Amino acid sequence: MNSRLSSYLSRLLVDRRGGYRRDVLRRFDALRDFDCLSRHDIDMHVSRELAQVLNFAREHVSFYMDRIPPDISEENALAMLPQLPMLTKQDVQQSLHELCVKDIERFEDATGGSSGVPTIFYTDLERKKAGEASTYWSNGLAGFDYGDRVAMLWGSDRDCRPETIDQRLEGRDRDCSSNRRGCEPLGDARSGVPRVQFAQIKAVARNMIENVRWYNAFDMGENRMHDFHAGLLNFKPHVLVAYAGSLYEYAKFLNIHSLKPQYPLKSIVSSAEVLTPAMRKSVERVFERPIFDRYGNREFGPIAAECEAHAGLHINEHDMLVEIDSPDPYEIPGEIIVTYFRNRVMPFVRYNTGDIGVFAKGECACGRKTKKLKTIDGRTSDSIRTKDGKLIHGEYFTHLMYGVEGVKAFQFVQEAMDAYVLRVVCCPQIAQMYTDPWIESVKGCVGGNGNVRVEIVDEIPLLPSGKRKFTLSLVDHGL
Numbered sequence: 001m002n003s004r005l006s007s008y009l010s011r012l013l014v015d016r017r018g019g020y021r022r023d024v025l026r027r028f029d030a031l032r033d034f035d036c037l038s039r040h041d042i043d044m045h046v047s048r049e050l051a052q053v054l055n056f057a058r059e060h061v062s063f064y065m066d067r068i069p070p071d072i073s074e075e076n077a078l079a080m081l082p083q084l085p086m087l088t089k090q091d092v093q094q095s096l097h098e099l100c101v102k103d104i105e106r107f108e109d110a111t112g113g114s115s116g117v118p119t120i121f122y123t124d125l126e127r128k129k130a131g132e133a134s135t136y137w138s139n140g141l142a143g144f145d146y147g148d149r150v151a152m153l154w155g156s157d158r159d160c161r162p163e164t165i166d167q168r169l170e171g172r173d174r175d176c177s178s179n180r181r182g183c184e185p186l187g188d189a190r191s192g193v194p195r196v197q198f199a200q201i202k203a204v205a206r207n208m209i210e211n212v213r214w215y216n217a218f219d220m221g222e223n224r225m226h227d228f229h230a231g232l233l234n235f236k237p238h239v240l241v242a243y244a245g246s247l248y249e250y251a252k253f254l255n256i257h258s259l260k261p262q263y264p265l266k267s268i269v270s271s272a273e274v275l276t277p278a279m280r281k282s283v284e285r286v287f288e289r290p291i292f293d294r295y296g297n298r299e300f301g302p303i304a305a306e307c308e309a310h311a312g313l314h315i316n317e318h319d320m321l322v323e324i325d326s327p328d329p330y331e332i333p334g335e336i337i338v339t340y341f342r343n344r345v346m347p348f349v350r351y352n353t354g355d356i357g358v359f360a361k362g363e364c365a366c367g368r369k370t371k372k373l374k375t376i377d378g379r380t381s382d383s384i385r386t387k388d389g390k391l392i393h394g395e396y397f398t399h400l401m402y403g404v405e406g407v408k409a410f411q412f413v414q415e416a417m418d419a420y421v422l423r424v425v426c427c428p429q430i431a432q433m434y435t436d437p438w439i440e441s442v443k444g445c446v447g448g449n450g451n452v453r454v455e456i457v458d459e460i461p462l463l464p465s466g467k468r469k470f471t472l473s474l475v476d477h478g479l
């Protein structure tokens, strides 16, 4: 569909209820305007938002009542922040309900993150709108205009869930009176259409109107990639958004088969894991289009995005404050800490993302005055290549664990070509409940003949490098 027609129809037909679409687009405009502010005005905005969220957290969130002092103002908020305790994923796991405000409508979500520590958290409508606007903004830095055709080489939650897991979660959601998939209703009881089916039909219609097509990064065998190429040649996306690892694998496939991609028309956005200089070079050579790296997570959506200067990632300071936990955050990498301004139902104050980064020095050649991240580390996982040639992105296993309360950590290991072990740190009740569905789900993905077992362990060991990977392949594929 033509970009202008999609833009017109999206404004007219998608998420209009309660002015939702209008609010998202207003925020998108605000983010673009924010990019034109002086450093002084950005600092004023950050101080004001920071003071508001800290005071709100102290007054309304029991977890923070004794952790945040009462005398915070716009003038002293930035100076006070480093004295406040950090929020860890373990804090969120252990104190989820003390971190939430009860009288705000909330939606359950979950993250596996780069560390393989599944964590449930809550979002509100404002967070949802801000996240969508931030996605448009980050794509905008890569040349995207609202209505442009976007191809997503990405994974979908539903592709990795056996019915048994979904049924258990649906049951739990009803008990909690919350909807873990956000604010979309899951069906229409009056029409008799099953709730999940109704949501799927709605999602397909929405993707058509919004000019978005999905290509499953959890299923990238040779034949599938030939299909992707044919589909993309036909669709002609302006922007291709992909996991860095999937993008690299797909570019290699095109190169090996001497296939010339005449897409995307504008640019490629790489996200969710580390894009190395070698990967960037090889992908740009195949597609002959620039890559724009993006950093984000499930909790906050896009956090930082690369501009046309390709010299670091601009932080979305309109919606959050980013710190680096390091004695010299411009020289020595440290953990990326985020205080998020847009989620009143569960304020994140000094949240340790588990990722490692360092700030970029100096002003950007593009003229934007927002702070930049120079490098981000920690977003690594191995892809799994199965005996029959299927390639599965590591994020599949993160999605498998979404929403399973009680899993403290996990790691998926391919020990041999058709032997797999899923190591999980959890209590015996969770193990008993989920072991069979996990095995069923993984077998469905890697192939029925794979030998899959689940091991319940006390901890996930670190690699010799000191890092922890949530997917690991011990098989030398000779790639």
Ligand SMILES: [Zn+2]
Residues within 6 Å of the ligand: 307, 308, 309, 314, 364, 365, 366, 367, 368
């Ligand atoms: Zn820039």
